[in-house]
Amino acid sequence: MSAKKATKKTARKGARKTAKRAKRVATPKKSIYEFGKKTDGSSKLRNLLGGKGANLAEMARIGLPVPPGFTITTEVCTFFYENGRKYPTTLDKEMRQSVASIEKQLGKKFGASKKPLLLSVRSGARESMPGMMDTILNLGLNDKTVEALAEESGNAAFAYDCYRRFIGMYGDVVMGVQPQHENDHEPFDACLDELKKEVGVELDNQLTADDLKELIKRYKALIKSRTKSAFPQDVYEQLWGAVGAVFSSWQNERAILYRQKYNIPAEWGTAVNVQAMVFGNMGDTCATGVAFTRDPANGEKVFYGEYLINAQGEDVVAGIRTPNPIAKLKEEMPAAHAELEKVRKQLERHFKDMQDFEFTVEEGKLYMLQTRNGKRTGLAAVRIAVELVKERLINQKVALTKIPADSISSLLVAVFDEKAIKKAKLLATGLPAGPGAASGKICFTAEKAEGVAKSGGHAVLCRVETTPEDLRGMIAADGILTSRGGVSSHAALVARQMNKVCVCGASDVVINYGARTLTVGKTVLKEGDDISIDGTTGEIYAGHVDTAPSEVDQVLSGKKKPESSYTYQLFDQVMSWADKARKLGVRTNADSPEQAKNAVALGAEGIGLCRTEHMFFEGDRITYMRQMILSSDENERRAALKKLLPFQRRDFTGLFKAMGGRPVTIRLLDPPLHEFLPHDESAKRELANSLGVDIDIITERVHALHEANPMLGHRGCRLGISYPEITEMQARAIFEAAAACYKLKKPIKVVPEVMVPLVGFADELKNQAAVIHRVAEEVMTAKKVKFKYLVGTMIEVPRGAVTADEIAETAEFFSFGTNDLTQTGLGMSRDDAGSFLGKYKETEIMPQNPFASIDTKGVGKLVELGVKGGRSTKKDLKLGICGEHGGDPSSIEFFHNVGLDYVSCSPPRVPVARLAAAQAALK
Template sequence: MLYRQQYGIPVEWGTAVTVQAMVFGNAGDDSATGVAFTRDPANGEKVFYGEYLVNAQGEDVVAGVRTPKAMAEMAKELPTSFKQLEKVRSKLEKHFRDMQDFEFTIEHGRLFILQTRNGKRTGLAAVRIAVEMQKERLMSQETALLKIPAESIDSLLVPVFDPKALKAAPVIGKGLPAGPGGATGRIAFTAAAAELETRKGNKVVLCRTETSPDDLKGMLHSQGILTSRGGVSSHAALVARQLGKVCICGAGDISINYERKTLTAGKFVLNEGDYISIDGSTGLIYKGMIESADSEVTRVIDGKLKASKSYTYQLFQTVMKWADKHRTMNIRTNADTPAMAQRAVAFGAEGIGLCRTEHMFFDGDRIDYMRQMILAVDEVQRRSALKKLLPFQRKDFVGLFKAMQGRPVTIRLLDPPLHEFLPHDDTVRRQLAQKLNVPLDFVIERIKALHEENPMLGCRGCRLGILYPEITEMQTRAIFEAAAQVLKGKKGIKVKPEIMIPLVGFRQELADQLNIVHRVAKEVMTKRKIKINYLVGTMIEVPRAAITADEIAHEADFFSFGTNDLTQTALGLSRDDMGLFYEAYQQKEIYNKNPFASLDQTGVGKLIELAVERGRSTKPNLKLGICGEHAGDPSSIDFCHRAGLDYVSCSPPRVPIARLAAAQAKLLN
């Protein structure tokens, strides 16, 4: 069940069974059995990869009971059979036009191919195999793009061990590299222990003698997997490659005692909970925690490594160029700082689809001014505090506009309820009272007055701007003053501000806030004697907005689907509290996927499709995007393409994944 859920296999498909004649690899020293890959499934290199055992059956190889021999040794031990397998290897790739994972048995010198399938591979291997097979004309560019799971691009961007820290770390053992990358975490000997540690916020390395399907949950929770038995085609290796996990198998120098909860490697004895580090690219095992370093791709982007020195970066760039050639949706990013924006642009972002302005208020002294504004008893006091916040907001937006170099920047006005900015700790409350020169009791009473039973559905989003229009005025003024400053600066950088009003459910709500935005924009442009082109739109994040999208579209220049809140309001589900029953829902297969990770296409998706249809019935050229967490999920991106959205906006590290997923969506639809 867990396997089906992990890979999105519907329960109604059932289970297939293959019946075939039996052959015997355990018939003597002229017999053998093995599992082979036409290319290295760990790094994608074009080498004959796999393992075998003489005088054994297939179960002996995959179960990890005996540590098998590498395929290269067969050239000497069983040379005739090895030559036959080399011919089979070439024939399989030419026929299936993909890397193959096949099982074979040799019975008294006669070779039998038992089965073949497209081989499971790591993210790096998937990219390398696709690029190189396209160069070899075994597959087209379009097929190559579809062969790469979009999520696998992430493995090219993940950190690896810092070289200096690696040299200083004590090596305690070595195994077979089965899943590349570096992983550090606390030792967990069981799936339950791994889950418990991750719930505490700790990283984990699952250490087992060998793994079985019962360990899948622990593997999902772990940064990496280490086994003392088994080879590169064992259960641990195969599942780790599927999950994109760091993995080392067949570490014979390692002894694991489940009863004592110890891992022994020579003179080193580690207990459950101690730190261990594994390098799935080299097979080396280290004691303790090792600092990680950026991936080669990241180092090239940051100018720390020449592109010509990194084959991995060249593979990455090839796939990204292909993806950009075929996709039709734009890819934006969710960024609140210039540094985040610059990193996203380096990864290929074409604009900012969501700047959360509330994050800017927590920096430095500005949180005190924000709290002063919230605690104000009248408009005069609020405007006084907002006047102090204006320079900070303006500076923030100047930084974003400069970083984006003329690309569109969608800025969401203040969204969360005000009480989220207020301190809950008595000591901090006392310090705030002293800073503002007000009695502590006054601070406590104001905090109580702002308390809401259900703040997620309370006074937030556009409701704040309607109740306190001076907040909308200050943020709008900061945006347009920043835009004017950048436009009229020495470099004259273009700006494309897009102002987004959150939590709109009624046309009148958006109209109310639009009046303020247009008025302030006109004031700034008149004063600065400058023309700034801008858009004003709204987030579609409550069901009513989707249902009445045709009305709201009269006021909006664009819609951006805030699918985090739209999922909560449509499903009547709190993402913070769903943990109480989520596991039971998964077991009963009510939820096949986490609805906050992958879009509920049959429910929330229907609301999006309705809003698209009705919004564009009013304005055929209405710009449409998505800025929730779903915008980085390949399955959800495919839905967005089919729904007719113009762009998706995800976190900076997910931008390359989104570029590939958008191309795949175009090719598949």
């Protein structure tokens, strides 16, 4: 199935599902809000008008030069899907009244043969979704109005250029003229390229009026042959077609994929913005551009953006022509540049954030077409927030809410190693659009990038320019490289939002999709060859280039001084603000002193999960572990465990020292025993020889330990109850390590937290706690030292959550193991769920991966039950979470709201958790 057909199929499914699931609502009382001289809306109506419509209204309200128009609300979108793609009966009347309002303001007439009014029709969701939905420009042109536009403007080439653009857009978006197979070119682009070749020109704006008239004939013929319908001449038929197409694009494949990635609910819908056209393609006194009030790549306070003379806005964003930097506009159109500088300052003062805005200069007059909070890299998000506080535009608390929690991790991304760069072959330099370093296999298609990523490799998506159809590949790739397009192109915009390494507009790079080659001068690289890109400098290297730790990591490890790194200073500032604001503690999941030290450097306040089973796989330990498992009686098991004890004690001592007295939660042995045994013949034979037993004994024991469903079998506390000597050895190792820390020259007052896994019955914990308490007394007596310790459990099976009040009679703390609680609560294996999760997300049965972000309505309810039950028995019961959800911002907000004391996550996620916890508290 072609990508376009797949898009249609997905859209139909999505539309049916939205219609089926949405609740019935009454016809909206008001379907349209106007902006211009008469402005009904404001930025406060974002949910109703979408981001674009709300901000257009707001710009009009503060006196910026906004072409008049109107917004059809998101409620109409909901109505549209609920009622079989029909509109409220009042919409036609409201729309005609609003068109009449634009006509009156401009002295033009929609569909008239003199002074025709032309319109743009654009989408506008609550959250910006760049390039994901459809747009129509120059609507209102037909065979008569194009002649009027040519006469009125005195520029026939301009008029027919607008008409051919409109026919191409309308034919594609509304009438469905699309490529017929995977390798087919866009049909209208193919027509255009063919004509340019025939008349011997390179650029679109070099075509004459007669050339464009010929192109229009070919476009119309193409539409007729593909759709069996003529291009519509009635302007209101055009308008209804465009409105319907924008609403329908809410359920196209790329929009659905984008919503899934950024957790945008389908029920929000999109608004439709209809606005009077202004023209940047009337000649050399006209221009169009996209600009940012600050650099979206690094956050620097500079006027940043690009423009094209004699062009329409889509030319800039699509990356078809590489535009000029905004600084050059000062030379070519000084008055427009000066006015834009004033607008830039006004926008930041009013919206109190970095803005991304679109503008058009029509015969020297500036018009503002859109503004929104600009997509930015993680580094830029942090820098902009900090500097806006310094400029007193916002306070610290507001600054914290403006930094997506995941963004802070981008300050910790690797950079290219300085020594490796000196040896690398520099191919070319493009525009730095997404900072960081990426090395990977050259991939020319989204499908190829996905394939490389799925196989565990690293991909760099290399395109002439990207389109929304490349979204899957952009998500899969480590880096993105384009040979055309600027810093406001689709590639740059999406890469910044995803925090992807990106280099755009590398004009020396020649990409040949047919030959599957990337050429720079005499160097030819093939698909699958390694390439490396630096999104901070724009440099492109042949082959793989080794990376080095980030500047922040280098400061934290002592290799750099804090004052030498502005990036570190930004990181440190935001983290200090976050720590003041948050209520949740942040711990780490760590099994070794090195992991623990790294986590402490990043701000971890303790260890929330030490998985002791990870310690059994090093060196001789695995042999002793296997010897214990294969023992025929308790005496043999104790002999093997005695050999393991010194290793465990040394491990725990190292952890306690690394944590310097911070709390350390140690989970007792959790996985089933068969995981430690060999399963292939050569490994079994090697083990038999090392233990001096017959291989048949090994084979028989492995077979005996086999379980049909190990996740639900003989593991966790069930092992400790069956073989209490295992619990005894681990408890002894923990407490002897604690005692040793108390007897150091500089004593470390360790308070170990011993966690019993997989408890579902109160008596299971009582059984294991009795062993642990006995061993603690024995060690304190033998070592002549007294220390505090806690015994608690991991709530990871539904029964444990439901009977938490009973379990809390023995437990001194709970840690919710949400990985297994999700598996047992949903009846899904995270190892096998991948085979159907994609379909579940696509159909929105399960909008998010429950193993990445907590299922608040299901598994979350179990957590709430556990919290309520546990604290009903012990008001001061310590509560934490140590599953992977502990590093997910939306999950952290949930854990804050249900009253946990701390979250625990992997060391690299600690800064993310600190910021997310602060944001949860501020909400």
